[in-house]
Amino acid sequence: MSRPSEPRVAVFARYPTPGRAKTRLIPALGAAGSAALHRQLVERTLRAVKASGLPFELRTTGADAVAFQDWLGTLSVVDQGDGDLGERLARAGPPYPTLFIGSDAPDLSPGHLSAAAAELDRAPAVIGRAEDGGYWLLGLARAVPGVFDGVDWGTDAVFAQTLARLRTAGIEPVLLSELADLDRPQDLARWPDLAR
Template identity: 45%
Template sequence: MSTGPELVLFARYPVAGQCKTRLIPALGPEGAAAVHRHLAERTVGVLRQAGCPVTIAYTGASEAAFRDWLGPDFAYAQQAEGDLTARLLPFAARAPVVFFGADTPDLAPAHVAAAVEALANHRVAIGPAEDGGYYLIAMRDPLPELLTDMPWSTAEVLPETLRRLEAMAIAPALLATLADCDRPEDLARWPDLAA
């Protein structure tokens, strides 16, 4: 039986031209979609090993299409319409929860385990990303303040999150820093992704 916080993976269906759009100049629409498909499948494999309930927060195709793609052994929930805040808040209300995107090639089971373990002693755990954002955020209870009016997709996400936590007198657990694969220059780090 799975126990622990809900692991929520935000995933877009890998349709050419609709995902990983910042990689299109380097790889073309099909290549960028193929990278997204590979990263999402890899992330699902990592989360599957965690022993916690996993929910795929999906967009871009039907639940049936996602089940065919990623497997029937997960919970599936459609993302809300709107910006990232609007899509995150319904899941934050279900805390304890750990949010993941599908763009961190080096994410490993140890990183997931560290986030889950951190929630035993911290209300919030964050996996910082090299670009100034984060590759995961874990919350023991709903904290919509950390997700509202956030400058998403900028280098200010992590600093702003830490400022808000300090103002709330919450000391987060900071996990290992990893890199996301978002831009053409990121591909040099993972040449197998572009192959």
């Protein structure tokens, strides 16, 4: 069975409400500053996704679709729903192929997304490790039962656990280049233009 050559990008984003967005940065930036930085990251991510030319949808939490469209313009917005990140990712998968990304990697470029899409056209899965032990992108050509189950989300074990689940399913993913996330106060020095 053939599959479309272009995967859909599922972009996960939280509404930038002070005190509810980028909370680990609040000690350094304050609630309003952390929310403002998160706003920049989401906008930056969407610019990269749009420039890649890949179809995409925004998987949202923290506000309704109207609030996101007022902020970001007319685009496909789908509520993430309840549950842990694994449950929300699993719901975002169909239809496949899908590239799952967040909005925490400031260096994400259209080229990264195009490269991931090209690899996913030839492989069942692709994954890009984040420096903090998570991943900045996971691409699946088809559903992989259990890939999102029991992962210790938000820890440095996420990449290793996901890789193990893929391998248990008989899948050796293509490894993409590593990128850094902006999540913690110590990460701010890398992107001083974002922390103003």
